[in-house]
Every structure is written in structure tokens, then in C-alpha cells.
Amino acid sequence: MKETSKPSLDRIDVKILRALQIDGRLSNAELAMQVNVSPATCHRRTQRLFDKGFITGVRADLAPEMVGLGTLVMVGVALDRAAPEHRLAFEEAILKMKEIIDCLLVAGEFDFLLKIRCRDMDDFNRLQGEKLIALPGVRQTRTFFVMKSVKENVRLPF
Template sequence: MMDLDATDKRILAELVANARISTTELARKVGLSKTPVAARIKAMEEIGLITGYRAILSPLKLGLTHVTYLEVRLSDTRERALRAFNEAVRAIPEVEECYMIAGGFDYLLKVRSRDMADYRRIMGEKISALPHVHATSSYVAMEAVVEQSWMSL
């Protein structure tokens, strides 16, 4: 892990807020010249702290207003079964997040869809067909209270 000083943290905060910021503008905001800012960014990329840059699309503008959290219990939790599930769930574009869980179920999925009918289709055609799925429980989100793309440094 890289030791981050206050300037590194400011650079990261600016990049999280606007990954398209120019090096010149970023340097001005953090109080350095372009060359050291570029060197710091390159170092953070090389160690894997910065893993990439991307456009973040608005699910709401795309009509994906329905969010469901889904508990999944598997019938088999041996390593081969887990790998098969992991590989298959990655191929479902409506699954926005998937976490293996230690607890009363095996996986927690965040699924985005247009509406309840669309979610029902995704469940019936895609999620229920995943390898080793034994049981599921769905929880429909009513409102997003906090959505963050990064934690405070």
C-alpha cells in the first residue's frame, strides 16, 4: 500500500469528482506544477490504486429506476460450484453488484431493472437459471438515501 500524503488525497478526490479534469487544472487545484501531479498519478496507477477511468451513466436516465437486493442461497458451496456461479452471474448485465456473504445466505446481488415486471423477467430467465441456485429472497429498494462511489481518504 502506498503512503498517501495530503496532496495525493486531494488529487484522488479531484479525480473521483471529475476524471476528465486536465492535468493543468488538477495541478492548479492542488497547488503543484503539472509534472509532479502527472508523476503522482502515474505512481498511483502503477501500484494499482487507480485502476482506471470510466464514464458513469445515470441509471435513472436510462430508465433503470427499480433496484432490488437479492439474497441467494446455493445448493452447493464447494469451490467448483462457487466458481461456476461467479462466472455465470458476471454475464448478467442487470446485476450491478454481487458479493459473497458470510452469514445466513451465500450471495447478495444488487439488480437494476425498469420496473417490477422487468425484474420478474430477469429473475425467471436469468437469476433462477444460475448454477446451484437453491433459494432467493428479494428486497425492493424504495429510495436511495446514500450512494457513494468512494470512501473518504
């Protein structure tokens, strides 16, 4: 039995994806020129890449310090393993918290790894005391204050 595979990308699709990863603000005309196709072809192909889920969105990368969110905190969360329903309740609660910018289900010592942006340590302390420890099923948390970001949100290497 043959496995179902992902939609394939040709060299032009790959060029479009690479160019948009570098600069998502390119106009269709600029992008078409970079990948050496007509603007109509470029628009059609780019739209197909959106429709097929290769491109999930276009946004501006903000400087956290400039918008008052200069403190980056990673939090490992262990849930109560005796109650599997806690995982879904935890995930639903996390989706409602704007301070949490990433939530990853992980294998290892913790069940989830949270990436949180806040103003400062006092802001995080308030968040921890009022919201994080009250999340459904939380048994334990471990907090890591990020001292320096060496590499973050880089382009996909394909």
C-alpha cells in the same frame, strides 16, 4: 518478521485522490493547480496512482432513470453448500450478466448479495424466472425492491 505493507501515500497523493473522487473530469492542469504542484509532477503522480492500483478507473455516473433502468433490486442468493464448485460456476455466470451491477460474497444468511438495475418489476420478474433461478448452485433467493436510495456510491472516507 516484518509484514509487507501497502504502498504509502503522501499528502499530495491524498490531495490528488480526493480531488479526483470529487471530479474525475478535471484536466491535468486543473488538478495540478488544485494540489499545488506542476502539471508534469501531477501527471507523473497520477499515472503512478493508476499503475499502483489506487485508481482503478474513471467513468461517468449515469442517472438510471434517464437510461430506462429506474428499478433497483437487491437479491440475496444462497447456494447449495454441499457443492463448493457451485460457487465458482455461479461467479462465472454472474460475470456474464449485464443486468447485475454488483455481486458481493457475503457472510450471513446468504452467500451472495446482488445489486440489479432493470426497467420495472416485469423486467425483473422475467430476469428472475429465466436467468437467476437457473444459475449454478442456487438453492434460494430473497428479493428486495429498493423504494428509495438514501446514500449510494459515495466517495471513500479517507
